[in-house]
Amino acid sequence: MMLDKEDLGLSLSLSFPPHHPHHHHAPLHLNLMPSSVSSSSSSAAVTNHKSSSSSYADLNSDPTAIPFLRGIDVNRLPAADCDEEPGVSSPNSTVSSISGKRSERDQPATTGSGGEDLDADEEDGDTSRKKLRLSKDQSAVLEDSFKEHSTLNPKQKTALAKQLGLRPRQVEVWFQNRRARTKLKQTEVDCEFLKRCCENLTEENRRLQKEVQELRALKLSPQFYMQMTPPTTLTMCPSCERVAVPPSSTSSPPVVAATRVGSSPLPMMGTAAAHHHRSMAAINPWAVGGPFNVLRPRS
DNA sequence: TTTTATACGCTGGTTACATCA
DNA sequence: GGTGATGTAACCAGCGTATAA
Secondary structure (H helix, E strand, O other): OOOOHHHHOOOEOOOOOOOOOOHHHOOOOOEOOOOOOOOOOOOOHHHHOOOOHHHHHHHHHOHHHOHHHOOOOOOOOOOOOOOOOHHHOOOOOEEEEOOOHHHHHHHHHOOOOOHHHHHHHOOOOOOOOEEEEOOHHHHHHHHHHHHHOOOOOHHHHHHHHHHHOOOHHHHHHHHHHHHHHHHHHHHHHHHHHHHHHHHHHHHHHHHHHHHHHHHHHHHHOHHHHOOOOOHHHOEEOOOOOEEEOOHHHOOOOOOOOOEEOOOOOOOHHHHHOOOOOHHHHHHOOOOOOOOOHHHOOOO
16 A cells, blocks of 8 residues: 555655655655654644544544644634625635636636535625635634644634634635645755755765776876775775775765776766665765755754 | 445646735 | 736646445
């Protein structure tokens, strides 16, 4: 069934939930960060999809137990009955009347999937849909809710909608869009991270190739042999003839001098990385706390 | 037990309006 | 006031999962 990103080994998972049904949609899965990243966005919260909704239901049985509803009187009626009058559904909102194509197009279609969509368009006889701009207060409450849970179960959605004077569908859409924004932002961060990694590896590769050239020169110049570092500082792998320089004998940054003696230089990626010499971890940019760790977003 | 239909929620992508420089 | 860029509410299509028949 579903594979956790940990199971995948690599998993680029740009901070999206491991159990998400749309794992096939994930464009990348390269776990570049600790799974704890962006806890507010999704990784933890979205695991509730379907399976854990019951736990939310339990929470909702006692509204006061819902973290994100702190200070919200769930029993209080919305400022307006949103299902009847969208124009006043959000007293604090900026509402503008539109007459664009969207309004015309939406009229019959309305529901994307959920049954609650139905109530989104049944409100008035006016065929035009009002485009609503959420107020700052509404957005703030939604943001707070999102920090607690990036997904909502139906009860939470309904409670939040009532509290904010919005339709449940609006709350649902807001969360969907918010998740999309979060993911987009994370993708941007990860792209930047990969870019830095690529640059760093390129530089490392350049440096190592230069080092190989120097070592070859030394090997071909007996007069310099005597000046070489004592062989005890080098470790030769008997199976592959690679020379690994102990960290103590290397200059900073740590070097992986996994160089096949007498052969042409090999690209770093795909060879050294795949090699069994775990010394590669010394410069493993994916490693937690690695050189680019500073780029990781803080949750 | 397996298959099928249905409901539901999610994502990625898109559209169109609101706002701002 | 007109215009392009940006943000975002709302939507659609497609998919996976849960559930009941």
